[in-house]
Amino acid sequence: MKKKFQLKNRHKVLISMIKENKFRLFLATCCMITVAGTQALAAYLIEPALDDIFVNKDTVMLTWIPLAILIVFFLRGLGMYGQSYFMSYVGEGIIRQLRDMLYKRITDLPLSFFYQEKTGVLMSRLTNDVNIIKNMVSNAVTGAMHDFFKILFLTVTIFYLIWKLALIAFFILPIAFYPIVVFGRRVRRVSTGWQEAMAELNSFLHETFAGNKIVKAFGMETYEKERFYSKSRNLFQLEMKSVVAKALSSPVMEIFGGLGIAFVIWFGGTQVIDGHLTVGKFIAFLAAVLMLYEPVKQLSKLNNVLQEGLAATDRVFDIIERESDIREIENPREIETRPHQVTLKDVYFRYEDEMVLKNINIDVQPGEVLALAGMSGGGKSSLVNLIPRFYDVARGAILIDGIDIRELSISSLRKQIAIVTQEPILFNESIRNNIAYGNPDASDAEVEAAAKA
Structure with a gap:
């Protein structure tokens, strides 16, 4: 219950930070919609390009279709620039606020806190953990938003083109999402261990560098080297566990994606051969499905980044929410600067x-x-x-x-x-x-x- 309450409060803090940038977030969303919409439109334009220009030899469409494609890609370029700029502004602003909150909390905590927490661990919170959160905001959150719009517009496109074939293609998606969730949980667990190990290594480096005179005075260089090698090996092993968990999601998505595309080509090909579909409509549908596959596959990678970021967020907020045991009463008294008893x-x-x-x-x-x-x-x-x-x-x-x-x-x-x-x-x-x-x-x-x- 206490953990759920803490998570709820943390979400409120992050949401309040986002609300402060709602206008730029709105502009970024408009740009994302533009990018996703133009991508879907580009796929749709394949049908008239093939059927009207190459099959029906329509000279009027020969002028209008290339012009339409040029406009579509121009708008897409503007949208990509806008979404990158505005989301980076929002993301960097949130990270700056979070870093400021963390540093303020650390400096406000009493001396006892600094005896309990190692300097290297605190430095890792302010640098490594905050950078992981930055990666989550910049890549996972932003990526999830524009991938959502891509999936939405491309889904509308393929259902508009051939709705029966779209239903069959979408049957595979729920099955493909299950391993993403499973591997994502493992990535978060391993990532938490890796971040702790990195903080421990930073703390070790700070201690040995600051106490280098003592290390040399007692001839403990070899001992400290062995300690470093041990911590470095542990970090490597945790990193490889994370790599395996992340890497497994890609082949699973490739297998399910390959099954879906292979079936679409087989079924669509029979429809074209039987004369139920035009080549242009089927190629436009296939192009939209291939475009749809990329953002869906990308969700597995974004989920890995998201899980790492959530683990880092927990570690950062553990300090931000730390209460000081040195409290000041309301309306405290002021004293003059002079000799006192x-x-x-x-x-x-x-x-x-x-x-x-x-x-x-x-x-x-x-x-x-x-x-x-x-x-x-x-x-x-x-x-x-x-x-x-x-x-x-x-x-x-x-x-x-x-x-x-x-x-x-x-x-x-x-x-x-x-x-x-x-x-x-x-x-x-x-x-x-x-x-x-x-x-x-x-x-x-x-x-x-x-x-x-």
């Missing part, structure tokens, strides 16, 4: 299932300097991380000038605090921007003073 009153802190801080009581007056000393892992960093609310206390309270920090605005609380980490972190920005990080409006004089401090 900091009081820890009967503070307890739990990390995972272990209580790492118990009954901590400290009172620091404005301007007073306090140093925390102790063995590694004794809880010094945990204690400091409680003050800016990177974590919340399990019991007790931390007070700023007698006010519980949970009643304060998180942004105003953190503006009171300067943190110097053990290892310096430099962003890919100018030196000035790195110094002024946290106060981008700082004047040059303030930046210079901070640099000299």
